[in-house]
Amino acid sequence: QAVVTQEPSLTVSPGGTVTLTCGSSTGAVTSGHYPYWFQQKPGQAPRTLIYDTSNKHSWTPARFSGSLLGGKAALTLSGAQPEDEAEYYCFLSYSAVRVFGGGTKLTVL
């Protein structure tokens, strides 16, 4: 089974910019992996921020954006807010199987 890799932890200053990445053990991540980004806060269920590489939901703050960058999926947060402190999970499709990354704990400090 493929392994999806993420940075275990990142720190960003309030108002700053940070990029979270998502790699695949099988090679470059492409739009064909339909990358998702989920946000999870303590004690809550996850929710989708980004689907199919770069599509946002109505609740996704404009400061979040999804892209493909250097063979990886990327989630960029521009203008970090304290409420963005959370765990972020990448999620990729491999034909029938789906795989989550290990998650990135984002600290806004």
Add this chain to the structure above:
Amino acid sequence: EAQLVESGGGLVQPGRSLRLSCTTSGFTFGDYAMSWVRQAPGKGLEWVGFIRTKVYGGTTEYAASVKGRFTISRDDSKSIAYLQMNSLKTEDTAVYYCCVYGEVDYWGQGTLVTVSS
């Protein structure tokens, strides 16, 4: 407003079985694939599997860690999805979420399954 409520979790001994239910309302259940995701205590998310809509044959896909032991089914007449878990192992201990993701995003609150002797 879409609602998903998982039930059926609890304490079970290794090797035994358990069936989780995901009772839904507020959306056209039959139009969506239903997925199960789990999260072991203090750990990350793990995709368990999903069931396609009847239009796509109602077929299922599973993670390697549960394939052959877990079965996902659906009852479109009742708007309920099920996760039948057999031959449970201690490593199956987790909060189990049912969900719909994609152009919509619906999640239950999760139900805790503890596999322990």
